[in-house]
Amino acid sequence: MSHVTKEFDDLLAANRRYAKSAPRGFDGIAHEGVLILTCMDSRLEPLEMVGLRVGEAKILRTPGSHLTPDALAGMVMGVHRLEVNRILIIPHTKCAAASRTEAQTRDVILETTGIDTGDFHFGVDPDQLGRLAADVEAVRSHPLIGPYAKVAGFLYDVETGLLERQV
Numbered sequence: 001m002s003h004v005t006k007e008f009d010d011l012l013a014a015n016r017r018y019a020k021s022a023p024r025g026f027d028g029i030a031h032e033g034v035l036i037l038t039c040m041d042s043r044l045e046p047l048e049m050v051g052l053r054v055g056e057a058k059i060l061r062t063p064g065s066h067l068t069p070d071a072l073a074g075m076v077m078g079v080h081r082l083e084v085n086r087i088l089i090i091p092h093t094k095c096a097a098a099s100r101t102e103a104q105t106r107d108v109i110l111e112t113t114g115i116d117t118g119d120f121h122f123g124v125d126p127d128q129l130g131r132l133a134a135d136v137e138a139v140r141s142h143p144l145i146g147p148y149a150k151v152a153g154f155l156y157d158v159e160t161g162l163l164e165r166q167v
């Protein structure tokens, strides 16, 4: 295959080691009934931060922990197919998706990389807690989720590791 290159070899080698003891032989149900929507940020460990393990929760990740159409679809599927009954939306402090406007995001990329991202839409939102409240409300009031699952919003502090409930 001509497209095969070596850039991923270290990860594939690690996978070969991982597969020797990878979790297997159980279903895709969220066995603690938990679904977490959180950010793509590499500082976050969504399962560990609430004391859960593989097999116990559904994890959805978007930039900024924003509720997106796919995240909403995952929640509806989680509630009705995978036994989810508690949904946590968890943005975090020092989030790149919450610290600048669209224009500022384009500017900082231009300044630091020289790349002009033009009219690309990043979907950032500096009103982090306002966005969280709106997203929680949208999920709570959704007719396919609200009656079936508890929904809450929390802020994760990347310095302390603590969650604080916001809504």
Ligand SMILES: [Zn+2]
Pocket (backbone or CB within 6 Å): 039, 040, 041, 063, 064, 065, 092, 094, 095, 096, 097
């Ligand atoms: Zn983030």
